[in-house]
Amino acid sequence: MxxxxxxxxxxxxxxxxxxxxxxxxxxxxxxxxxxxxxxxxxxxxxxxxxxxxxxxxxxxxxxxxxxxxxxxxxxxxxxxxxxxxxxxxxxxxxxxxxxxxxxxxxxxxxxxxxxxxxxxxxxxxxxxxxxxxxxxxxxxxxxxxxxxxxxxxxxxxxxxxxxxxxxxxxxxxxxxxxxxxxxxxxxxxxxxxxxxxxKAEGRLPIVRLLLIGAAIMAVSVGGLLDSPVLTGLCLALAAATLWSVIVRDRTAATPLFPTHAFRLDDVVGAGLWVILLMPLAQAGSAVFLVYALQNIFAFGPTLAGMVGAVMAITWSIVAILVAGVSDATRPRLIRIGPMLLVAGLGLLAVALAMGQLPLVILSQVLIGASYGASWAYTSQTIMEAARPGERDRASALLPTIQSAGYGIGAAVAGLIANSAGIAAASTPEALTGVLVMTFALCAGLSLPAVWAALAMTRR
Structure with missing residues (x-):
């Protein structure tokens, strides 16, 4: 049965x-x-x-x-x-x-x-x-x-x-x-x-939704700017706006987020940090990997796209393989996921520094495995840990927080690359130096996701 x-x-x-x-x-x-x-x-x-x-x-x-x-x-x-x-x-x-x-x-x-x-x-x-x-x-x-x-x-x-x-x-x-x-x-x-x-008669929180939109717009605008200072200001403004929305939401009559959202001492709160931070760190490779393959390894668009798709394929395969594990194993997978992401992004920086395509592919396998191993169980744990009456809010936020993570991460990666001089990198060697620094710092950005996953599974 x-x-x-x-x-x-x-x-x-x-x-x-x-x-x-x-x-x-x-x-x-x-x-x-x-x-x-x-x-x-x-x-x-x-x-x-x-x-x-x-x-x-x-x-x-x-x-x-x-x-x-x-x-x-x-x-x-x-x-x-x-x-x-x-x-x-x-x-x-x-x-x-x-x-x-x-x-x-x-x-x-x-x-x-x-x-x-x-x-x-x-x-x-x-x-x-x-x-x-x-x-x-x-x-x-x-x-x-x-x-x-x-x-x-x-x-x-x-x-x-x-x-x-x-x-x-x-x-x-x-x-x-x-x-x-x-x-x-x-x-x-x-x-x-x-x-x-x-039958609730409270108003829809239009102001908070508009503030969320304005914050993400600031992130997107920051990612398009050539000035690292202006990009940093846009990201700071977005962070302050989003935090003010979260604080206001906790006492609102019609909240958008579940109780204790983004609090590390709560399973749902810590889980939302994982959902945000993993895409935020990985966005750098999503933005610059294909560009690196074309301009450093001299790949055509199709072949570069195929290497970039290794991550998605591995995600699918690993997600299928782990879909039937026992309840006792699930917290381990939630913790392993961000750890694999740190390893994958770190290996990607090393692979570019060494000019080793096999290591680039292996890094994509590790990044894909990080999501395949942990994403489903992280999401399910958040859904099931939500307080009575808050499951819809917690579940519906998952793709939204994920998208926000990618958007913020793309802007942060752009800030790092611009500060490292990507615009002036006219040779494969110069571009390699810029992207090695970018991917190494993105690996550092994934470390807080490990901390959040540990906090999430500690209870």
């Missing part, structure tokens, strides 16, 4: 297949959209003009996705899961349509903002639904299935986008979201329960 309840076949059995497909498709909207757009945008800019706004197409998506994710639990509570998902998916579809027919870059940015807002809510609610739709024994396997979605997106997204852009138009990379989004809405209507709507 245990094998039937907890085996891999259970999540694709008639009882759970619909829920598995629905939640994975909700995550796929975010995963594939990121990879699709990243390869289609340069062609869009060539047609529409406005090259100065190219980076903002990603920035506005990230900012609005984080704002939407932060408020997703409240929307789920007040509208019910089904209605909230349908409304958010509709906003995402509207954004995709506007982007597909855009006649200028400002119109494209409006579409990207709506895409980010809708998908931020969708992804957050899909996470919140995992413990509602599946028993605890299947939760790690659902996370394993979602990690496979990310790996498929890493490989298939650029290929699909390139094919659509070359054979049809860059607009097709946005338009392809329309039928996928429609299928998602149909599945939501069939699978997701209406949920109990809250």
């Amino acid at each position: 245990t094998a039937t309840i907890s085996g891999w076949s259970a999540i694709v059995s008639p009882r759970y297949l619909g829920a598995t497909v629905t939640l994975c498709l909700g995550v796929a909207l975010l995963a594939f959209n990121g990879f699709l757009v990243s390869t289609a945008l340069p062609t869009a800019v060539a047609e529409l003009g406005g090259v100065a706004l190219l980076s903002w197409a990603t920035t506005v998506f990230l900012v609005f996705a984080i704002m939407g994710g932060a408020g997703a639990a409240l929307l789920k509570e007040r509208l019910g899961a089904r209605m909230a998902l349908i409304a958010a998916a509709s906003v995402f579809l509207l954004g995709s349509l506007i982007a597909a027919i855009a006649g200028s870059m400002p119109e494209l940015l409006v579409g990207r903002a709506l895409q980010g807002l809708g998908e931020g809510i969708v992804a957050a609610i899909c996470y919140a639904l995992i413990p509602e739709l599946f028993p605890s024994s299947l939760v790690p396997k659902v996370f394993g299935a979602e990690s496979v979605v990310w790996a498929l997106a890493a490989f298939g997204g650029p290929v699909l986008s390139g094919g659509l852009t070359e054979t049809l138009s860059w607009r097709a990379a946005f338009a392809v979201n329309l039928p996928i989004g429609a299928i998602f809405i149909a599945l939501v209507l069939l699978i997701v329960p209406r949920g109990i709507r809250s």
Whole structure:
């Protein structure tokens, strides 16, 4: 009986297949959209003009996705899961349509903002639904299935986008979201329960959501600046703003975060630090690895992208392998994950310094294994440790905090690289020195994640 309840076949059995497909498709909207757009945008800019706004197409998506994710639990509570998902998916579809027919870059940015807002809510609610739709024994396997979605997106997204852009138009990379989004809405209507709507009359915390958006915008702007001083000021302003939001939220009538969020003496609070700090440290390799492979090892874009995708593939494989471990083993995996991340980022710096491609690949295996071993169980522990009535808030925050970590980490890595002189590095040797320093400091940034994981599993 245990094998039937907890085996891999259970999540694709008639009882759970619909829920598995629905939640994975909700995550796929975010995963594939990121990879699709990243390869289609340069062609869009060539047609529409406005090259100065190219980076903002990603920035506005990230900012609005984080704002939407932060408020997703409240929307789920007040509208019910089904209605909230349908409304958010509709906003995402509207954004995709506007982007597909855009006649200028400002119109494209409006579409990207709506895409980010809708998908931020969708992804957050899909996470919140995992413990509602599946028993605890299947939760790690659902996370394993979602990690496979990310790996498929890493490989298939650029290929699909390139094919659509070359054979049809860059607009097709946005338009392809329309039928996928429609299928998602149909599945939501069939699978997701209406949920109990809250009768709370408190106002939605618009000011706090706007402050969160402003802080992430400051981080994104800081990552685009050439001046390390101005970038540092942007990051300091963002940190102060986010901390003020967290402090205010603790006494608010309609809180966005669970009780004791980001307190190290609390399982949920420490777990949220892990979810934030691991992507923050790893963002440096996500931003600069492919660039290093192209400019130091003289790889073409495709081969460099394949090496970069080793991390996602390893994440998926390891997540599948550890999805059935015992409850007693899970705290060890939560602690091992950040430790592997420190080792992987440190090895990446060493590999570049030595000019050893095999070590670069091994570093990506270690980084992928760090997430594969720990991410699902870190997330599940946060969900299950949440106080009564706060599980939705804790669960919905997971993809939101993860996105914020990547955004902040990208800006921090940019600050390190700019301070080290990446703009003036005109030779492979000079670039190697800059990126060795960048990856070494990113390895140092991952050490607090180890501390947070230890604090999280100490109870």
